[in-house]
Every structure is written in structure tokens, then in C-alpha cells.
Amino acid sequence: MNLDELAKKQSGSIPGYELVDYYEAAFPVYRVIVIVAILTEQNLPVVQEYILKMLDCGLNNIGDIGGFLGLSNEIIEDSLVPLTQQELVLSYLEGNSLKFSITEKGKDVMESLKVKKPTITSLPIVFDALTGSLEPHKTGLAKAKEVKDLEIPIIKPYLNKPMLEDIEFNDVRKLIKRMQKENTDIAPPPGELLDIIEVEKAWLEYKRLKVFVFYSAKEDDVMVQVFERTQRAPEYETRLLRMEREGIRVLRTVKKQSVRNGLLVENLSFNNEDLKSNEESIQEAEERVKILTKNLAEAEEEKTDQTSIHTIKRQLEEARRQLEIFQKGDRVLSTYEHRPILEQALKNAQNRVLIISPWIERGGMDDDLLALIRAALTRKVEIHIGYGISDERSSNDTYPVKKLKEYLSKSFGKYLKLHKLGNTHEKVLVCDEKFAVVTSFNWLSFKGDPNRGFRRETGLYTQNPVTIKNIIEDTLKRFNEASC
Incomplete structure (x- = not known):
């Protein structure tokens, strides 16, 4: 289920609240390498196995055991050290002689030939930078440069880079059991966690989640839903709202704009x-x-x-x-209805699509939309795109604009017309002479100025031939007056 489909499904999920914004955002996590000690079950070394058997048979000093096994006293002494440390063997003095005896624990080990020993190993984990929860090491995370290139909102970390004291023993113990149960490739050897020795390294990366913002004008209140793929992630919802209350801006916000804000709308008669x-x-x-x-x-x-x-x-x-x-x-479009209508226009147009969008950003024009534009151009559909808000905020160097300009050099490029309008706030979509939309929705960015209030996009959709004709005439006039 893609973002727009999920938005449609969730649009009425909170009674009394309207879905005013939805987008994909980069949520911060720390990749962490911790050094841990695990008590693991290992095969009993052969020399230690036979020492236990000799002790069980009544031989109780180093010389007798070494003589029977044909090994030097040094080898026997070295092998007795771990056996004594693990309480498999007891040492005692008999007169001036050092003697040894096998314990009940030693007899159990002699039967199973297995011994538990601490193993020092590195454990890759993910420490959530908002909630502090731990997850197994996972693929699909992105570095800061990668999410910046995607031009999606980046959530700031709420928690600092974790130190040893920030990693809870019980959380790591539960995580290890989960990893061992799931048989992941990075799971540590089977055994019990003994100690967290150190945090070897930690660095910041990001995971992409879906954010839905709801607003109640009556209550003047905001609610948030966060999804990882199609699963709700309520732990992020409470944290985002808490950060907002603490003055940490994390929600992408834009004021509701009137759809009656340009010359194009003067001819509408809704x-x-x-x-x-x-x-x-x-x-x-x-x-x-x-x-x-x-x-x-x-x-x-x-x-x-x-x-x-x-x-x-x-x-x-x-x-x-x-x-x-x-x-x-003729009808009013809600926020989530805009993207599907834009896709419908590009898929079904036979002659021409007109688009005015102040900004062209990857947040709105993703690879899927670029593919639809390319497919329409190859069908010899003319696509006119008018864009540009001001000299201060230019869309000239964004990835989608560069991609569109690459299309101009292709065989189908003659059907693509880019119009730099310079300073427009209008947002328009026209598909052939079938339908038109005038809206506050930025068709090719859905981003806007993050310093303004909560976004609440609405649009006016029409199939009225007279209205469509007027919009087409006004739009083409704007394009002809603009420099390409």
C-alpha cells in the first residue's frame, strides 16, 4: 500500500479531525556496535575431558595424571586452571602435596562433554534516537546525505549518541534472545548475556516512515499517526507531539492557502x-x-x-x-485526493496536460511520477509545467528539475515544455479538456514553507467545459508571457 492509498484509508480514522498533511520523513536512529560477554556452551577440550575422567577414577595429583596420559606436568597444570575456575575441580592440600578432586558439577560436564564459558563478541544493534528502544541491526537504513538527496523532511534526534550507561542490560538481553529466536545472521552465539563491556562505536542513520497529521479546528488540536510500511508505530506519535510541546519543530507545517488566490480563479463560477x-x-x-x-x-x-x-x-x-x-x-478535493488525480491525468491524457506548481521538489515529484511523465511524453502527450516562486527559493537545481531537463534532450523531449514563471502561488492541473483542478496543493512538491502553520490543502475540481476553457486560456497566456 503506497502513501496515497494509506492516506485515503486513514483520512477519517480520527473522529472530529481532518487529515491536513501526510508525507514520508526520515526518522533518526543510531547504529551501535556494543562489545558483550556471552556465556556460551562449548565442547569440553579433550585434555580437560581426560583429566576429569582420571580424577573420577581416583588419580588425584598432577604427576600421576600426566604420567597416565603421557603429558607433561605443565600441560596438566594449564588445563586444571579453567577446570578449577569453573568449579568442575577442587584443589586441596594433603600434607605437603597438592591434590585434586572432581565435583558433582564436574561429573555432569564429564557426561555431557559440554562446558559453559564466557565469549567476548561484538553485537550490532540499532538504538532509536527518539524513543531509546533497541532493535536488531537492519538493512534499509540511509545515511544523512542519502536522505538529503531524497528531499524528504528529516526529524532531529531527541536523544544523544548512546554511551555505555544508556544501554540497559535487560533490553540487550531481550534483544539477544529475540535475535537468536529469529535465527538472524548477526545473532550472537547461543547463551546468556553476562555483561555489556563497552560501546565500541555509534553513528547516526535514518529510516523512512510515513507521517499523517490531523487537525481539529474546533479543538485547535493536532494529532499524529506514524506508520512503518502499513503498521502503526504509536511510540513515535507520542514522542513527536512531546517534542512539539517542548518547542522542537518536527512536524512539516504550512498554512492553509485559499484556492481563490490568483487570476485563474476569477473566471470560476463554483x-x-x-x-x-x-x-x-x-x-x-x-x-x-x-x-x-x-x-x-x-x-x-x-x-x-x-x-x-x-x-x-x-x-x-x-x-x-x-x-x-x-x-x-464540481467538488472539493481533500488533501489525499490530489496525488491520485495527478497520476490519473498523466496516465489517461491523450493530447495535453497543464501543470502549475510553485516548487518542484523530490518530496512531490518522485521517481514514480517522473516515470509517468516520461510515459506520457512517449505517447506524444504535450506536458506543460509552470513553476517558480521567487529568486530566494529556486527549483533550478533540484533532482526532478535536472531530470526533466534531461528529458528535453530525448526524442520525446519536444513534447515537454518547462515555463519558469518567476513568482507564482497558483496551483493548477488540466487534463486535455476533460477536467481541471485549482487548488492550494503544490502538485510537484507538496512541501511549501515550513515556517508557517498547519497545512490543510483543498482543491476545486470541475468538468465544466466553459470553466475548463477559461482555465486553459489563462494558463497558456501565463506560459506565453513567461521565459522558458
């Missing part, structure tokens, strides 16, 4: 009451489709009679047709 009525009709139709889809699944699972199933299918088809009709009318 009726607010009609828009509201159509929006309510869409919501009702979507709910009916949802209910009928569920009813059909239950009927087929319960093997209801075919007549009833056929009736539900017919009702579902009709509900979908009705929803499609409502969606084609």
Missing part, C-alpha cells in the same frame, strides 16, 4: 452550496459502496442463495455508477 451538496453525496455513495461490498463478501462466504447474491451485485454496480457520477461533478 456554487458553494452545490459543492457542499455534491461532497455529501459522494460521502454517502462511498459509504453505500463500502456496505454493499461487505454484504457481498459475507453472502458469498455464507453461500447464500444465488438470487440474493445477484441482487447485491446489481445494487453494488448501481452504487458504483452513482459514485462515479458524483465524482465527475
Whole structure:
């Protein structure tokens, strides 16, 4: 499930709150190498095995054992040291002679031929820079330069680089057991954690998570949802809100902009009451489709009679047709609806797509969108892109702009027109003469100025031929006046 699909699914998940922003962000973690001591079970060395057997048979001094085994006294003495340290053998004086005897523990080891010994090993782990939780070493993390190139928001670390005192013994012990259970390649040898000796090294990297920001105008309150792939990560949600309360800016925020803020909109004739009525009709139709889809699944699972199933299918088809009709009318677009409509325009356009977006950033124009643009150009669809907000914030050197300029040199490049507008706040999308959208949504960046309030993007969608004609004329006029 991609970001836009998940946004649509979550848009109504918090009653009384509106989804006002969603994006992928880089969350900080520390890769850490810790040196640990693990009590592991190992094979008993052969010399130690036979010393235990000799002791069990009644030989109790170094000379007798060495003579029987044909080994020097030095070898026997060296082998007796670990046996004594592990309490497998006891030493005692008998007169002036040093004697040895096997313990019950030593007899158990003699039977199993296994002995537990401490092993010093390095353990790669991930220390979360927001929550302090520990995870096994994982792939898929990115360095600072890599996430900077992606042009996605980067969350600041809340916790400092971990020292030895920051690594909890019980947390590491649980993590080792988890790693051993999952049979990961980096799991330490089987055994019990004895000690965390040192933090050998630690460095900062990032993982990409999905962030959804909800706002309640009534409560003047913000809620956050964070997802790792499709799984909620509530531990990050509470931490992000806490950081915001402490004055640490971590949420990407932009003021809601009026969609009636440019010359293009002067020619629009949307009726607010009609828009509201159509929006309510869409919501009702979507709910009916949802209910009928569920009813059909239950009927087929319960093997209801075919007549009833056929009736539900017919009702579902009709509900979908009705929803499609409502969606084609003039309507207000929510934040999460914009990206799918942009993709639809690029996929289905037959002649021309017009786009005005103040910024072109990788946060909005990712590789998937660039691929759709390329595919449309190869179909000989003209794509006009107007961009540029001011000299202070230029999109000339961003990765997507460089990629688009590369397209100009291709065989299909003659169908791509880039228009540097210089200072525009308008955001427009036109697909052939089928539909048009005027919006506050930055089509090719979805970023804006992070120093302003919470983003809450809305757009006006129309299939009205007269309105579309006016928007096309005004847009092309702007393009003709601009320097390319």
C-alpha cells in the first residue's frame, strides 16, 4: 500500500479531525556496535575431558595424571586452571602435596562433554534516537546525505549518541534472545548475556516512515499517526507531539492557502452550496459502496442463495455508477485526493496536460511520477509545467528539475515544455479538456514553507467545459508571457 492509498484509508480514522498533511520523513536512529560477554556452551577440550575422567577414577595429583596420559606436568597444570575456575575441580592440600578432586558439577560436564564459558563478541544493534528502544541491526537504513538527496523532511534526534550507561542490560538481553529466536545472521552465539563491556562505536542513520497529521479546528488540536510500511508505530506519535510541546519543530507545517488566490480563479463560477451538496453525496455513495461490498463478501462466504447474491451485485454496480457520477461533478478535493488525480491525468491524457506548481521538489515529484511523465511524453502527450516562486527559493537545481531537463534532450523531449514563471502561488492541473483542478496543493512538491502553520490543502475540481476553457486560456497566456 503506497502513501496515497494509506492516506485515503486513514483520512477519517480520527473522529472530529481532518487529515491536513501526510508525507514520508526520515526518522533518526543510531547504529551501535556494543562489545558483550556471552556465556556460551562449548565442547569440553579433550585434555580437560581426560583429566576429569582420571580424577573420577581416583588419580588425584598432577604427576600421576600426566604420567597416565603421557603429558607433561605443565600441560596438566594449564588445563586444571579453567577446570578449577569453573568449579568442575577442587584443589586441596594433603600434607605437603597438592591434590585434586572432581565435583558433582564436574561429573555432569564429564557426561555431557559440554562446558559453559564466557565469549567476548561484538553485537550490532540499532538504538532509536527518539524513543531509546533497541532493535536488531537492519538493512534499509540511509545515511544523512542519502536522505538529503531524497528531499524528504528529516526529524532531529531527541536523544544523544548512546554511551555505555544508556544501554540497559535487560533490553540487550531481550534483544539477544529475540535475535537468536529469529535465527538472524548477526545473532550472537547461543547463551546468556553476562555483561555489556563497552560501546565500541555509534553513528547516526535514518529510516523512512510515513507521517499523517490531523487537525481539529474546533479543538485547535493536532494529532499524529506514524506508520512503518502499513503498521502503526504509536511510540513515535507520542514522542513527536512531546517534542512539539517542548518547542522542537518536527512536524512539516504550512498554512492553509485559499484556492481563490490568483487570476485563474476569477473566471470560476463554483456554487458553494452545490459543492457542499455534491461532497455529501459522494460521502454517502462511498459509504453505500463500502456496505454493499461487505454484504457481498459475507453472502458469498455464507453461500447464500444465488438470487440474493445477484441482487447485491446489481445494487453494488448501481452504487458504483452513482459514485462515479458524483465524482465527475464540481467538488472539493481533500488533501489525499490530489496525488491520485495527478497520476490519473498523466496516465489517461491523450493530447495535453497543464501543470502549475510553485516548487518542484523530490518530496512531490518522485521517481514514480517522473516515470509517468516520461510515459506520457512517449505517447506524444504535450506536458506543460509552470513553476517558480521567487529568486530566494529556486527549483533550478533540484533532482526532478535536472531530470526533466534531461528529458528535453530525448526524442520525446519536444513534447515537454518547462515555463519558469518567476513568482507564482497558483496551483493548477488540466487534463486535455476533460477536467481541471485549482487548488492550494503544490502538485510537484507538496512541501511549501515550513515556517508557517498547519497545512490543510483543498482543491476545486470541475468538468465544466466553459470553466475548463477559461482555465486553459489563462494558463497558456501565463506560459506565453513567461521565459522558458
